[in-house]
Amino acid sequence: MxxxxxxxxxVSAIRGPLLFLERVFAARLGELxxxxxxxxxxxxxxxxxxxxxxxxxxxxxxxQGLDTCKTTVSFSDAVMRAPLGAGVMGRVFDGSFRPRDxxxxxxxxxxxxxxxxxxxxxxxxxxEEFIETGFSTxxxxxxxxxxxKLPIFSCAGLPAxxxxxxxxxxxxxxxGGPFVLVFVALxxxxxxxxxxxxxxxxxxxxxxxxxxxxxxxxxxxxxAPRLALTVAEDLAFRQEMDVLVVITDMTNYCDALRExxxxxxxxxxxxxxxxxxxxxxxxxxxxxxxxxxxKGSVTMIPTVTMPEDDITHPIPDLTxxxxxxxxxxxxxxxxxGIYPPIDVxxxxxxxxxxxxxxxxxxxxxxxLANQLYRSYAKGCDLRRLEAVVGRDGMLADDRRxxxxxxxxxxxxxxxxxxxxxxxxxxxxxxxxxxxxxxxxR
Amino acid sequence: xxxxxxxISGATVCVDLADLKVGDRVFVGTNRLTGEVVRLDGTIATxxxxxxxRGLGIGEPVISAQGPLTVRLGPGLLGGIFDGLQRPLPLxxxxxxxxxxxxxxxxxxxxxxxxxxxxxxxxxxxxxxGEAFGKVREGHIxxxxxxSQDGILTQLHTGTLQLKQPAATLKGNQTLYxxxxxxxxxARPYRSKLPPTxxxxxxxxxxxxxxxxxxxxxxxxxxxxxxxxxxxxQTIAKFADVDVVVxxxxxxxxxxxxxxxxxxxxLEDPRTNRPLMERTIIVANTSxxxxxxxxxxxxxxxxxxxYYRDMGLDVLFLADSLSRWAEALRExxxxxxxxxxxDGYPTYLGSRLSGFIExxxxxxxxxxxxxxxxxxxxxxxxxxxxxxxxxxxxxxxAGALYMLDTDLAHRRHFPAINWTxxxxxxxxxxxxxxxxxxxxxxxxxxRCRDILQREDALREVAEVVGMEGxxxxxxxxxxxxxKIRLDFLCQNSFTDDAYSTPQNTIKHIAALTAExxxxxxxxxxxxxxxxxxxxxxxxxxxxxx
Numbered sequence: 010m011x012x013x014x015x016x017x018x019x020v021s022a023i024r025g026p027l028l029f030l031e032r033v034f035a036a037r038l039g040e041l042x043x044x045x046x047x048x049x050x051x052x053x054x055x056x057x058x059x060x061x062x063x064x065x066x067x068x069x070x071x072x073q074g075l076d077t078c079k080t081t082v083s084f085s086d087a088v089m090r091a092p093l094g095a096g097v098m099g100r101v102f103d104g105s106f107r108p109r110d111x112x113x114x115x116x117x118x119x120x121x122x123x124x125x126x127x128x129x130x131x132x133x134x135x136x137e138e139f140i141e142t143g144f145s146t147x148x149x150x151x152x153x154x155x156x157x158k159l160p161i162f163s164c165a166g167l168p169a170x171x172x173x174x175x176x177x178x179x180x181x182x183x184x185g186g187p188f189v190l191v192f193v194a195l196x197x198x199x200x201x202x203x204x205x206x207x208x209x210x211x212x213x214x215x216x217x218x219x220x221x222x223x224x225x226x227x228x229x230x231x232x233a234p235r236l237a238l239t240v241a242e243d244l245a246f247r248q249e250m251d252v253l254v255v256i257t258d259m260t261n262y263c264d265a266l267r268e269x270x271x272x273x274x275x276x277x278x279x280x281x282x283x284x285x286x287x288x289x290x291x292x293x294x295x296x297x298x299x300x301x302x303x304k305g306s307v308t309m310i311p312t313v314t315m316p317e318d319d320i321t322h323p324i325p326d327l328t329x330x331x332x333x334x335x336x337x338x339x340x341x342x343x344x345x346g347i348y349p350p351i352d353v354x355x356x357x358x359x360x361x362x363x364x365x366x367x368x369x370x371x372x373x374x375x376x377l378a379n380q381l382y383r384s385y386a387k388g389c390d391l392r393r394l395e396a397v398v399g400r401d402g403m404l405a406d407d408r409r410x411x412x413x414x415x416x417x418x419x420x421x422x423x424x425x426x427x428x429x430x431x432x433x434x435x436x437x438x439x440x441x442x443x444x445x446x447x448x449x450r
Numbered sequence: 451x452x453x454x455x456x457x458i459s460g461a462t463v464c465v466d467l468a469d470l471k472v473g474d475r476v477f478v479g480t481n482r483l484t485g486e487v488v489r490l491d492g493t494i495a496t497x498x499x500x501x502x503x504r505g506l507g508i509g510e511p512v513i514s515a516q517g518p519l520t521v522r523l524g525p526g527l528l529g530g531i532f533d534g535l536q537r538p539l540p541l542x543x544x545x546x547x548x549x550x551x552x553x554x555x556x557x558x559x560x561x562x563x564x565x566x567x568x569x570x571x572x573x574x575x576x577x578x579x580g581e582a583f584g585k586v587r588e589g590h591i592x593x594x595x596x597x598s599q600d601g602i603l604t605q606l607h608t609g610t611l612q613l614k615q616p617a618a619t620l621k622g623n624q625t626l627y628x629x630x631x632x633x634x635x636x637a638r639p640y641r642s643k644l645p646p647t648x649x650x651x652x653x654x655x656x657x658x659x660x661x662x663x664x665x666x667x668x669x670x671x672x673x674x675x676x677x678x679x680x681x682x683x684q685t686i687a688k689f690a691d692v693d694v695v696v697x698x699x700x701x702x703x704x705x706x707x708x709x710x711x712x713x714x715x716x717l718e719d720p721r722t723n724r725p726l727m728e729r730t731i732i733v734a735n736t737s738x739x740x741x742x743x744x745x746x747x748x749x750x751x752x753x754x755x756x757y758y759r760d761m762g763l764d765v766l767f768l769a770d771s772l773s774r775w776a777e778a779l780r781e782x783x784x785x786x787x788x789x790x791x792x793d794g795y796p797t798y799l800g801s802r803l804s805g806f807i808e809x810x811x812x813x814x815x816x817x818x819x820x821x822x823x824x825x826x827x828x829x830x831x832x833x834x835x836x837x838x839x840x841x842x843x844x845x846x847x848a849g850a851l852y853m854l855d856t857d858l859a860h861r862r863h864f865p866a867i868n869w870t871x872x873x874x875x876x877x878x879x880x881x882x883x884x885x886x887x888x889x890x891x892x893x894x895x896x897r898c899r900d901i902l903q904r905e906d907a908l909r910e911v912a913e914v915v916g917m918e919g920x921x922x923x924x925x926x927x928x929x930x931x932x933k934i935r936l937d938f939l940c941q942n943s944f945t946d947d948a949y950s951t952p953q954n955t956i957k958h959i960a961a962l963t964a965e966x967x968x969x970x971x972x973x974x975x976x977x978x979x980x981x982x983x984x985x986x987x988x989x990x991x992x993x994x995x
Contacts, residue, residue: 038458039504059508060457088505124504126549127738130699131531131539133708156705246548276784276794279832284794285781287701287774291737295704300548321674321833329675330830331737333705354860357676360705362944379862383936386861394913402916 015084020077025272028066036064039088047079070226091239092117099214104221104229123235134299137363143179143428146351154364156299158309158332164318167338174208188253190216191241195230196261230265238296245305257312263324279323294331334358347423377438388414453512461499462785465512470495475515479506481553500743501552522559523757524629525593534735534747567611575603580816589728594761598630634749638756640813649880653689653949656939662880666812666822670844673854674834689949693763696731696755701744701774704736745778762819773830776840792839800843807847850874888956905931922979930966
């Protein structure tokens with residue numbers, strides 16, 4: 010234990026976002042440091058590695074303007090903590106928790122470590138409360154439940170942000186109440202930020218936003234989601250609110266991780282991403298959930314843009330291995346003018362089984378969903394055949410299944426900006442299935 | 451002996467502490483974090499820390515635990531849920547709250563719990579290490595208490611036994627307790643290994659019928675995300691006809707473990723009508739818990755599984771997923787700056803894995819009984835590409851492959867087991883057993899495979915000429931194949947259909963092939979397929995959709 014703050018001017022090297030210091034006494038792993046540049050700029054950093062009295066520090070913010078003689082580094086003897094309190098609501102911060110909305114910093118009531126402790130698996134309450142999103146493809150076939158983490162796998166040019174925006178406006182809890190939104194923007198362009206600002210305004214002050222724009226420091230992209238989740242956990246598990254965490258875009262997060270990892274000279278893995286990316290991503294995603302005996306919940310909807318529309322790319326791949334399902338957007342559906350262009354076949358909600366049926370949605374929900382899946386999957390199979398032999402060369406039964414697949418996309422998947430209740434969704438499904446049974450008789 | 455922390459790089463910490471052995475357990479820092487010595491270099495030891503070590507400082511004290519990383523083995527483990535270091539999670543929650551904090555070490559054995567002890571031994575008996583000297587009743591099983599050393603019995607406890615009391619005394623004043631410690635990385639000894647012969651009934655039609663598993667065998671279940679690995683593993687954990695199930699959630703989702711716990715506490719074991727949890731041990735090291743403990747979790751779990759095997763029981767070890775274990779190994783190896791092999795995995799991945807998998811098998815135990823340890827291991831290949839090192843390393847040692855197919859999963863065909871690429875080397879041995887129950891088993895299996903294979907071939911033809919261009923006999927075959935796929939191979943884990951006895955399985959497939967034969971005969975007599983189908987559709991009273 011050190012009793013006073015230590016200051017050093019012993020920077021020996023600066024490499025990318027990393028500082029090397031010498032002759033440091035009793036540093037701690039993860040210790041927060043403050044860096045004063047020669048021109049008076051103040052930055053924060055974190056201790057990454059320690060070899061005896063040599064210390065490697067990761068700087069949040071750019072290292073431009075730092076030198077090896079005049080730069081001062083003070084060690085705080087504590088790990089990084091996020092300021093929390095009632096004043097955090099309705100505010101917009103940057104990736105280092107500085108106000109971005111032009112207002113002064115709120116007065117923190119207390120601070121907690123940014124790197125959250127894992128929830129004890131026996132303390133977790135299994136997520137099973139239905140959330141109505143207003144989208145048929147989600148509510149009917151890939152049901153979202155409270156405490157789930159369900160990412161949107163998008164491709165460049167698809168309306169992921171419109172879907173996110175609509176979801177935020179429409180989502181209703183089982184008791185009809187709204188969510189508190191924790192919004193994290195990572196590497197967002199100004200153009201996209203403008204769009205989301207309207208969403209935030211719509212939320213009135215039931216939100217907290219962390220905005221890291223495309224030209225902001227890359228290291229802060231690693232920090233922002235952790236700060237946001239620390240806030241979300243506090244809102245959910247101490248203040249007992251239902252929190253929806255929206256992170257856009259995880260692809261930028263992973264690219265930042267790769268950039269920093271390379272600077273740290275770690276071994277690159279698949280496509281240059283570090284080998285510990287799975288563990289790193291799960292340290293974010295796994296903070297979603299519910300806890301026995303506490304009212305609040307953290308539900309997470311991250312957006313992942315699949316590079317080259319490739320679902321096997323490490324970012325969507327590792328995400329899919331951690332999250333409880335995925336909503337996959339399809340370019341083909343989008344080109345057909347279908348909105349939301351959610352391709353239900355590769356999409357999945359692992360927690361759906363517990364969130365539907367009597368008492369949650371409707372008794373016939375599971376049956377309807379299974380029938381829709383089966384028939385639509387068959388229709389998609391037959392489309393391949395149709396491409397070769399043409400519709401006329403097919404059996405009458407098969408042609409009917411093809412018609413069904415078309416109608417399913419037009420009537421069930423496509424809904425434009427309309428918000429559908431779960432009853433409307435299931436009725437639409439039932440009508441569609443009944444019609445096709447009629448014809449076959 | 452006291453030492454100090456000299457350098458820290460993530461979870462890899464160097465300490466200057468003499469007289470350590472590789473594999474020794476050490477307590478690091480003022481919080482007493484558990485670590486394991488992985489490398490020695492002069493007086494500097496490299497330690498892998500198993501707990502979150504943010505905030506650990508240079509110069510903090512390090513103490514040796516004077517021995518390797520161990521698990522405590524004794525009555526009361528069944529029904530338990532532990533982390534990768536065998537810390538009971540419910541106790542951990544009581545001590546440190548809903549979030550896991552570092553530096554806690556509650557005991558996995560409740561030493562004050564009382565057990566009804568009985569024994570057939572008497573003073574004067576010669577005991578050898580590993581032999582039973584008494585038993586207690588734990589749930590549905592007789593829990594044998596195994597001697598931790600050789601000796602001659604001088605005194606034996608009678609009546610109710612608390613685990614903190616000595617259960618027996620040996621000549622020379624050595625005491626035997628109802629529990630003992632075992633180093634996790636060491637396989638527990640046995641008299642001899644026997645070839646596996648008895649089928650392990652999973653209740654999954656596709657597995658039992660096409661790709662049977664044996665008690666003492668090892669199978670791997672590779673599949674991309676969303677293909678249903680976890681659901682398959684959990685369903686097998688519920689229904690497999692074994693005495694004890696050890697389930698390891700290795701680097702997987704926390705919510706899944708919560709669901710498993712909820713479900714297993716409510717469900718009953720159909721064989722004993724007791725709560726399913728009573729025959730289950732869960733080891734949960736979720737993906738956000740420290741990586742090094744994830745690496746050790748499968749060893750912790752397999753040591754407990756071997757312990758119950760040594761009582762002459764059939765134990766099933768399920769791991770979800772081995773890939774996360776391999777990734778933990780890779781992270782540790784990278785932190786030690788070892789030379790990487792394929793995909794960054796250390797070159798000893800294969801040998802480490804085969805050493806672990808060889809802990810499965812049927813054995814004659816040290817106390818003379820026969821026990822088995824079977825393994826069903828999930829693998830999560832990146833991008834569902836089975837050419838990656840972990841799947842390939844597993845394939846070299848596994849006896850059965852249950853390959854999960856992304857296409858099948860997208861069509862909601864579950865379990866999404868690909869029937870052309872999966873295999874079981876245990877087929878012939880298991881068949882000998884099945885034929886005793888049902889003489890037609892082998893013939894039906896061959897028939898079923900044949901129909902599925904011919905469907906593949908016909909589909910290629912249909913893609914050229916269209917279904918209209920196929921002959922009635924071929925269209926009938928396609929229809930039967932579809933029925934086999936949808937009604938027989940598909941099995942919904944969330945309904946009563948989740949478990950199918952071998953009798954029902956064989957009845958089901960026999961009915962399907964019989965109908966096929968009947969319709970084929972009708973076609974041969976000149977009937978038209980459309981008429982026949984229309985007729986049976988009317989009889990069944992449902993629409994085709």
